[in-house]
Amino acid sequence: MTNISENNKTPGAVDVVIMAAGKGTRMKSKLPKVLHLLAGRALLQHVVDTAADLSARQVVVITGHGAIEVEAATAHSTGSSAGFSINFVRQEPQLGTGHAVQQAAPVLRDDGIVVVLSGDVPLTQTDTLQQLIAACAGKHLALLTIDLADPTGYGRVVRHGEVVQAIVEHKDASAGQRAITEVYSGIMALPAAHLKKWLARLDNQNVQGEYYLTDIVKFAVADGVPVVAHKIADAVQVAGVNSPVQLAELERAFQKRVALQLMEQGVRLADPARLDVRGELLCAQDVSIDVNCVFEGQVSLGEGVKIGANCVIANATIAAGAVIHPFTHIEGGKPGSKDAIEVGAGALIGPFARLRPGARLGAEVHIGNFVEVKNSTLAKGAKANHLAYLGDATVGERVNYGAGSITANYDGAFKHRTVIEADVHIGSNCVLVAPLTIGAGGTVGGGSTITKDTLPGALSVARGRQLSIPNWKRPAK
Ligand code: UD1
Numbered sequence: 001m002t003n004i005s006e007n008n009k010t011p012g013a014v015d016v017v018i019m020a021a022g023k024g025t026r027m028k029s030k031l032p033k034v035l036h037l038l039a040g041r042a043l044l045q046h047v048v049d050t051a052a053d054l055s056a057r058q059v060v061v062i063t064g065h066g067a068i069e070v071e072a073a074t075a076h077s078t079g080s081s082a083g084f085s086i087n088f089v090r091q092e093p094q095l096g097t098g099h100a101v102q103q104a105a106p107v108l109r110d111d112g113i114v115v116v117l118s119g120d121v122p123l124t125q126t127d128t129l130q131q132l133i134a135a136c137a138g139k140h141l142a143l144l145t146i147d148l149a150d151p152t153g154y155g156r157v158v159r160h161g162e163v164v165q166a167i168v169e170h171k172d173a174s175a176g177q178r179a180i181t182e183v184y185s186g187i188m189a190l191p192a193a194h195l196k197k198w199l200a201r202l203d204n205q206n207v208q209g210e211y212y213l214t215d216i217v218k219f220a221v222a223d224g225v226p227v228v229a230h231k232i233a234d235a236v237q238v239a240g241v242n243s244p245v246q247l248a249e250l251e252r253a254f255q256k257r258v259a260l261q262l263m264e265q266g267v268r269l270a271d272p273a274r275l276d277v278r279g280e281l282l283c284a285q286d287v288s289i290d291v292n293c294v295f296e297g298q299v300s301l302g303e304g305v306k307i308g309a310n311c312v313i314a315n316a317t318i319a320a321g322a323v324i325h326p327f328t329h330i331e332g333g334k335p336g337s338k339d340a341i342e343v344g345a346g347a348l349i350g351p352f353a354r355l356r357p358g359a360r361l362g363a364e365v366h367i368g369n370f371v372e373v374k375n376s377t378l379a380k381g382a383k384a385n386h387l388a389y390l391g392d393a394t395v396g397e398r399v400n401y402g403a404g405s406i407t408a409n410y411d412g413a414f415k416h417r418t419v420i421e422a423d424v425h426i427g428s429n430c431v432l433v434a435p436l437t438i439g440a441g442g443t444v445g446g447g448s449t450i451t452k453d454t455l456p457g458a459l460s461v462a463r464g465r466q467l468s469i470p471n472w473k474r475p476a477k
């Protein structure tokens with residue numbers, strides 16, 4: 001990841017401070033608020049990822065309530081993809097937003113532009129923050145603001161003429177100030193040197209007895225530093241999560257954004273309101289997706305792929321022309337690992353199929369209803385159409401795997417592999433006790449329990465011979 005300061009000496013490196021020490025009482029949850037998931041990612045993770053998109057030099061996260069859990073979860077999920085390491089700073093007790101940022105001051109360098117974000121405001125877009133940073137221009141105090149029809153509870157942006165004079169918190173505001181509809185979003189950008197100087201001047205002489213970060217606006221005005229309000233119209237970008245209702249509303253807003261992007265690329269969604277993408281969904285041309293589908297992790301759909309209604313698909317690559325019929329569950333493991341799932345071109349999967357980690361299906365494979373496939377490779381044209389289990393199996397081209405057949409892959413301690421060579425026909429209700437190889441072109445008679453390797457081309461039958469006793473009289477009372 002590149003760094004703004006390396007590419008471009010002005011306006012300077014960006015250091016991000018994320019406030020995440022608040023309690024989140026209204027979530028009524030044991031989980032710290034910023035760890036609740038939106039589109040499969042913790043709220044705080046969205047904000048950290050936005051900081052990564054900004055090519056931040058440094059990210060300071062202020063933690064307090066649930067600090068240990070928040071720090072563990074965030075450090076864990078950030079990994080090496082970001083160009084920075086996260087600095088966690090504790091705020092104990094929590095005495096207000098100004099007090100929160102005061103805790104970060106010692107670790108902030110003097111030469112940067114500081115962008116202040118909140119861990120519970122997940123959907124601010126990177127370009128909006130870039131515009132805010134541009135408005136700061138390396139020397140001003142830039143505030144992100146918005147007009148709200150109902151500004152209750154927010155800090156009001158007080159102006160003389162056009163010039164911003166102060167932010168007054170709702171509880172401290174006069175009736176006249178409460179009539180102002182322009183509110184502060186909680187997001188600002190300013191030079192670190194100014195921030196540090198002004199933080200030292202904060203007091204808690206206000207209705208809430210808190211150290212308000214917003215008081216620095218007065219200091220900027222007093223010091224003759226221009227205050228620029230960058231006003232946006234999209235409320236979703238500054239909306240915070242305080243309750244399950246707000247979380248669900250933002251989830252829908254996020255999903256709507258994703259659905260619109262997909263449709264703009266040409267993806268046909270039966271209903272954009274009934275799609276959930278909790279990760280990354282890549283679609284080639286002419287993909288269609290029916291209602292109520294959930295995509296998790298990294299999913300890639302090739303040209304012309306059709307996804308039926310009510311499918312859940314995680315970490316899978318589905319090649320061109322494949323059709324996933326309704327109610328199919330595809331749960332691949334870690335993206336890029338051997339547990340990720342591959343579905344070949346023109347394959348037909350489902351309805352009611354289950355593909356588990358490590359299922360790798362070649363072109364034109366058919367997996368029908370109530371068939372489970374785990375850690376198995378099926379070569380081109382292999383078919384398992386009904387009620388079957390394939391676990392730890394290597395299946396050759398054109399194999400036909402009968403209804404009700406299973407690989408007995410687990411002996412209670414170890415997993416064993418079943419190899420079914422090309423052109424084998426496995427009858428219905430067979431048990432293939434691994435480790436085992438069924439030779440190419442062979443046939444296994446229905447109802448067989450096969451425990452030993454079979455020869456290519458052979459018919460193998462392993463079941464009680466049929467006995468028919470003529471004129472059998474059933475017991476009678
Ligand atoms: C703040 C702003 C207000 C703005 C609003 C936008 C102040 C004084 N007021 O108000 O002008 O309109 O956001 O949503 O800044 N936090 C800490 N430690 C604390 C207090 C808060 O880390 O001691 C964190 C919270 O977890 C949260 C963020 O700071 O992520 C904002 O705190 P919150 O209490 O929601 O601020 P508001 O009073 O809503």
Ligand code: MG
Pocket residue numbers: none
């Ligand atoms: Mg508050």
